[in-house]
Amino acid sequence: MPATPVIAIFDVGKTNKKLFLFNEQYDIVWEKTTQFAETADDDGDPCEDVARLADWVRDLLQEAEKLNEFTIKAVNFSAYGASFVHLDTDGNVVGHLYNYLKPFPAALRRQFYATYGSESDLSVQTASPALDSLNSGLMLYRLKHDKPTLFERTTCSLHLPQYLSYLVTGQCFSDLTSIGCHTMLWDFVKNEYHDWVKAEGIDQRLAPIFPSDAVVSTDDTTLPYPVGIGLHDSSAALIPYLASFQDAPFILISTGTWSISMNPFNASPISPEELQYDCLCYLHYKGHPVKASRLFAGYEHEQQTKRLAEHFNAPVDYYKTVAYNPGTIQSLRTNRPDSGTSFDQVKNPPMQESLFGYRDLAHFQTYEEAYHQLMLDIVAQQLISTDLVLENSPVKRLFVDGGFSKNPIYMALLATAFPQTDVYAASVAQATALGAALAIHQHWNKQPIPTEIIQLKLYTADSIAS
Template sequence: MSKTPVTAVFDIGKTNKKFFLFDQNLEEVYSTYTRLDPIPDEDGFPSEPVLPMRDWMIETFKKALAFPEFEIKKLNFSGHGASFVHLDELGEPATPLYDYLKPFPEELLERFYSENGGKMEFCRQTSSPPLAMLNSGLQLYFLKYAKPDQFEKIRYSLHLPQYLSFIFTGVMVSDYTSIGCHTGLWDFEKMDYHPWVKRENIENLLPPILPGDHLLTTKPELGGIPCGIGVHDSSGALLPYLRKKSGIFALLSTGTWAISINPFNKTVLSEDELQKDCLQFLSITGEPIKISRLFIGEEHKYQIDQMYSFWNLPQGTYKKLKFDSIWYEKIQHTSTKRIKFHYLKPEDYGLNKADSTDWQSFSEFTEAYYTFLHELTDIQIASLKLVLEGAPVTQLFVDGGFNANAIFLEMLRRKLPGVEIIPSDFPNGSALGAALLVNSSN
């Protein structure tokens, strides 16, 4: 019996560690996953369990190599950003993989910004909103000055996706998509590492940068097969759309966060845009990609819970609603804002805000929900326009949780005339993007 040739991908998220096999048509033919408990770092804060993760990956891959029905032809990785694995001389982890939610000493952060032209100027140069540990490059500054004994042990620092590749190839590299995800490392004006990286001798810890479609080879005991260098998960999720369409489009990827991505927008980031959570990523070839972020999933969850509680309704009630133009016309002409947002700040986008929500002023749940989505899509469009201005598109793909919300989608269509709104989804998009990368290489 002939074996099916497949591409293997590890997709390492904070919660789930997944493994996929894709056939030659890039259809998923096998998957498995695990969850690993965090390990406290030296301060008792949860950290990524690097060694258990490495053991699981090697064991899982060796089992897959032995599958009688599949032959692994290529391997690649996607992983969450804002995470560094610091290695010693022997290539072993020298420190915990610090969680990006770990507190950053405020005094040290202020010192860093004062040394680098001030907070907002630094953020503008590096296209990185001020996010403390989420600016993963600053983790190295933190280690150098807050934990010098730990820092002394470090010989190499690899972004997580590239560490995953290193496990299987033994080759250390850096990658544009990881460097460019709000790390504070990259100067988007000079298109090089920011001067602080060189001044603090951090650059010496960072391996050479290779393009995202570069192929290495796994160690002989792991098959000796072509192997990618890994990709940042959000950048990987964009790739299926880039390969699918040749037209000019943007992607609104929804879930807890709504991420607006315009891969064709190369305009310079302003301080005003940064303050509205707009930033830039780097593509697999090192080109800037403009994105904006909005916490709409969590906002939706909060407001729905408020409505269900007020009207004593069961979970899932909103999913039964269909778009109704009569309701839309009615709430659209309400003169004042009526929903007080919990997480979002309409005023940040020049929109009016409500001081409180008077649920009693609504005739029923449907009116309240339509009003909420009307005001939510106003904010969403303001966030979208941050990446559309200067680089307009004709199509907007919407994937993730909100692509099944007919009311949300129809409101976007009516408020964005001239843009085709296309609900679309690539299941396991980050892993699929990683598979595409190694299959597009020569």
């Protein structure tokens, strides 16, 4: 029996590291997952163990190459962003893969904005909320000013997806999906690196930009197959939808710890007000801007369901048993049990947390009633967040993938919140890895892209989970 042609995709998250083999119909035919313990950087802060990660990529690719039932025709990568790996002249790692949650020195922050402009101005120009270490460009600025010896040893800094590709190809490239994701590196007005990047000489430490849908060819290397240069995971997750719904404008709400609303059909410049509500722009794999807004909804849901479980003496995952009840929603809307609850203590902007954390749980008779109120509060935030990227664009469909797509209360309330839009729960197996595979489809797969790689379920304002 002939070996099955496949593409190998490394999908590297902060927690789970995965390798998938997809056949020509983009079915997963083999996979392996692992987790690594974090190590500590030179400041004692937790960080990715980059040496162990590199060994894992090389060893697992060799293992996959030896599988007799498959023939690898191409390789690509998706990985979390906001993280650089620094290389010296010999291609060895300099310093550490510093964590994007690493505390950023206040004095260095003040120095940066005093030199190059206000947070507001730079955020608008780079379509990046001011997020300190999550702005990976600022981590390069920190390397230069806080760790100058390491900076001088660095000849090339690669975002993590491109470093993974480098491990296989030995070639250094930059990619727009990584550069264009809240890095503060890219000037979205001029469509080039921002002036501060050039003034600091950081552009000299960045590899040439290579098309995200291109490959390192076998003609240029001794590799037996073409290899992609990797994609930022949020941008990769959008690709299956762009491939499947090219002619029908849509918004994708990708839900997990964050709920990220992405609109590839809204190219309007980002405003200071939108930035205050955690809006930003991505660059997708074709280099076009994608307006996006972020909501910490998954984290908020996790924290509040723990609170509910403790108050009502229920299992932590009891919410999974709660069916959507339109009568409960109507009752809460007309007779909301808010009396005696003070919301004047809410200090954070409305997109950081829902009002539910300030509600007195004693006002609710049952867990089910309280959980419906939690979802009302979260969807009220979601409406604000998604409206920011909707903004008069010709969107007729709204797709939700990830954890909340399986929550019937969330989906029904979302359909009610967007009555003029078709709201779908979308299911696609390993969307991030699949996106990385589809990005280089033309370089390895002669078959047409399947038309049903995404499973959809339509919700309406009257939806009741079956």
